Structures are given as C-alpha cells and as structure tokens.
Amino acid sequence: MNYSISSRMASMQPSAIREILKNTANPDVIPFAAGNPSPDAFPVKEIENITQIIFGSHPVAALQYSVTEGDGHLRRTVQQFACGREPDLMREEDELIIVSGAQQGIDLTAKCLLNEGDVVLCEDPSFVGALNAIRSYNPRLVGIPMESDGMDLLALEQALKTEKNVRMIYVIPNFQNPSGVTMSLEKRRALYRLAKQYGVVILEDNPYGDLRYEGEHIPAIKTLDTEGLVVYCGTFSKIISPGLRVGYVVANRALMPKIIVAKQCSDVHTCILSQMICDQFLTSCNMDAHFSNLQKIYRAKLTLMLDAMEEAFQGRVAYARPQGGLFVWCTLPQGVDMLEFVQAAMAEKVAVVPGTAFLADQSAPCSSFRMNFSTPANQQITDGVEILGRVLHQFIR
Ligand SMILES: Cc1ncc(COP(=O)(O)O)c(C=O)c1O
Known part of the structure; x- marks a missing residue:
C-alpha cells in the first residue's frame, strides 16, 4: 500500500532525542543525551x-x-x-x-x-x-x-x-x-x-x-x-x-x-x-523531604559534571552553571563542527544531543550540544566527560 500521508504529518520527523536514545539503549553508551530522572530518584x-x-x-x-x-x-x-x-x-x-x-x-x-x-x-x-x-x-x-x-x-x-x-x-x-x-x-x-x-x-x-x-x-x-x-x-x-x-x-x-x-x-x-x-x-509522603532528597542527588551530579568539564575542556567549551533542572548547554569553540564532534563522541560511545535538534529552524547554524547529568551514573559522568575532552582535543589540534 502506498500511503498518502496527511499534510499535517508528512513533514514531521521523529524527535532527534528519541532517535539518539535508541542508540543509548546499548548499556556501553554513556547517556548524556537523555533527560530521564536518575534511577536513584524514584520512590x-x-x-x-x-x-x-x-x-x-x-x-x-x-x-x-x-x-x-x-x-x-x-x-x-x-x-x-x-x-x-x-x-x-x-x-x-x-x-x-x-x-x-x-x-x-x-x-x-x-x-x-x-x-x-x-x-x-x-x-x-x-x-x-x-x-x-x-x-x-x-x-x-x-x-x-x-x-x-x-x-x-x-x-x-x-x-x-x-x-x-x-x-x-x-x-x-x-x-x-x-x-x-x-x-x-x-x-x-x-x-x-x-x-x-x-x-x-x-x-x-x-x-x-x-x-x-x-x-x-x-x-x-x-x-x-x-x-x-x-x-x-x-x-x-x-x-x-x-x-x-x-x-x-x-x-x-x-x-x-x-x-x-x-x-x-x-x-x-x-x-x-x-x-x-x-x-x-x-x-x-513528606513532599518537602522528597524534594530535598531529589535536590541533593541532582546537585551532587551537576557539581560532579561541572568539575569534570572544567578539567576536561580547559575553558575551550562555553557553558553556564544552571541553578536547577537536568541539563548543561555547551558551546564549542569556533572552527569545531558540532555535528562532527557529536558523531565522534558517539563513536567513542558517549551520546550528547546536537543543539540543532532544539532550534525553531533546524537548518540554522549551531555549535552547541546538550548534556544531561541526571541519567548517567557518577562514574559514567567522570569517564564520559573525560572522553569528550579527548574528542575535543582531536578537533582542536
Ligand atoms: C521542557 C519540557 N516540557 C515537557 C516535557 C514533557 O514532560 P512529560 O513527561 O510530563 O510529558 C519535558 C520532558 O522532558 C520537558 O523537558
């Protein structure tokens, strides 16, 4: 059957994140691309x-x-x-x-x-x-x-x-x-x-x-x-x-x-x-205690990721410290192709989301990518950021 897709859906593409998440089902991949709550955070x-x-x-x-x-x-x-x-x-x-x-x-x-x-x-x-x-x-x-x-x-x-x-x-x-x-x-x-x-x-x-x-x-x-x-x-x-x-x-x-x-x-x-x-x-449930627990878990993971990024990126990647939430938005130095960087990271089994996925016009130039710190385990945060640092150095040399 040759389906005639409605004009409403014809131009719709699957969410870039969902597609990347398919790759991250592989337990060997370090999941910085997701936005899932930490497994420790579930009551x-x-x-x-x-x-x-x-x-x-x-x-x-x-x-x-x-x-x-x-x-x-x-x-x-x-x-x-x-x-x-x-x-x-x-x-x-x-x-x-x-x-x-x-x-x-x-x-x-x-x-x-x-x-x-x-x-x-x-x-x-x-x-x-x-x-x-x-x-x-x-x-x-x-x-x-x-x-x-x-x-x-x-x-x-x-x-x-x-x-x-x-x-x-x-x-x-x-x-x-x-x-x-x-x-x-x-x-x-x-x-x-x-x-x-x-x-x-x-x-x-x-x-x-x-x-x-x-x-x-x-x-x-x-x-x-x-x-x-x-x-x-x-x-x-x-x-x-x-x-x-x-x-x-x-x-x-x-x-x-x-x-x-x-x-x-x-x-x-x-x-x-x-x-x-x-x-x-x-x-x-005591919701204040529940929120304190979540905040404690995520604050520690965010700090771990930011500390690792400071060491691995050595000031070459721009990012701001978020006051909450689950994400850090990173911008690569000029001259580094973001999509090539994301693909090179994926080849090293580290998944991040290319920033273009989040733009109103997805064909616009973009040198940013999104990192999530709630899903990966602490060791994965340390290892994954170190790998990203190594990948980055390959692009800068
Ligand atoms: C900004 C934003 N809005 C909405 C949602 C969807 O949330 P829900 O699981 O409640 O549908 C998400 C999920 O990641 C989100 O990040």
Missing part, C-alpha cells in the same frame, strides 16, 4: 506500598474508565500542591485538569489555539518535544534568541510587531530545556506585559521548577495573570515518575472546555491507576 518502595493500598481498598475504581478532566480527588490534591508551591497560580476563573504528562498539555493547547499558518514564538533553543507537538498543527515557528536571563525581549517585541497572526508564546521559565537558563522576574513581568499588549497567549511549561539547587524561587508567569492569558503546564514526571504519565494544565475556564474535548478525542482520560498513585503519594 520505589513508597509507590509499591501505595499500589498495594489502592488494590486493597479501591481495586475496581483503579481498573475502570474514569472522567476526562481527571479524578476529582486528585484535581483537588494537585490544586493544593501547586498553589502551595506557587501562590496565586490559580484565580477564581481558572481551572485545573489532569493530563497525560506536560507533553499532552502542550499538544492539546496547541490543538485548541492554532490554525495552519499561525505564528508561534518560542525560545531558541527550546524543548524539541514541545516544538514537534506545535509543528504538527502547521504553524510557523519563530525562534527568539535566548540570553542569560531568558528570552531577548527586544527581539520578542519586534516579532510581535512584525509577524502576522501570532497566537502563542511558548516558554520554559525555569532551568530551561535545553539551555538551563532561568528567566528573571523582571523578564517574566515584561513578557507578560507584552503578551497582554498584543493579546497573545503564553504557554508556560514548568517541569523543572521544583528541581532548584541554588538561588531563590521565582514566581511562575501564571501567578501574574489577571487576564486569562497564560496556560500553565505542570508535571510529576521529573519529581515522581515519567512512566506514570501524570501532569496538569491550569487555564482560564473560557478555554478549558475545549482542552477537555481535545483530550477526550486523544486518550479519553489519563491512566486512573497512575492518578490514584500520584494522589496517594502527594497526600501521604
């Missing part, structure tokens, strides 16, 4: 106990169909949890629903708001999974360069002035994937003012907000939202388990019914057993 015992309790008390409910917007008890629990961490996250006119990971929240929001040919502004670089979900609705993606404190707002304002039909600005304000950058409070306020002035929705994606290893918490853009301009996506993937596929969306009640219908078409509802596990975890 295995707690989830085992919780699952037993659920099957002891509500076995049928755990196996039955459920409602699209998410289990009522979990929605209240998550609302309490999210508003406890981000006061003013929700105003009276906002609603919270449960989705199958932030990825679905992004996809459903794009599905509800975008027509073919609309313009979406995003940080450049940005999270490839979100960019691909957005691309599948055939808008034009326009990348706004990143600075050390978030998007270049002059470039953003210029794009808002000159581009027609800008519908959405997609941002990851905390420990951005892939750049590690955190948007300053001043920029969050200014970004919100611009979005309000131009009547454009902000899609705020915050999977890493609770993984802060230094510095002070900065309030979410959604907490500034008096106009229903911000759609906020949260997730338990990085702080409990990505395999559970539980996330949430907070949006104005004028938009939410459409997001719910879109979800109904997509997967009916998020796995109810996962929802019940999350609910029990959030209500029965």
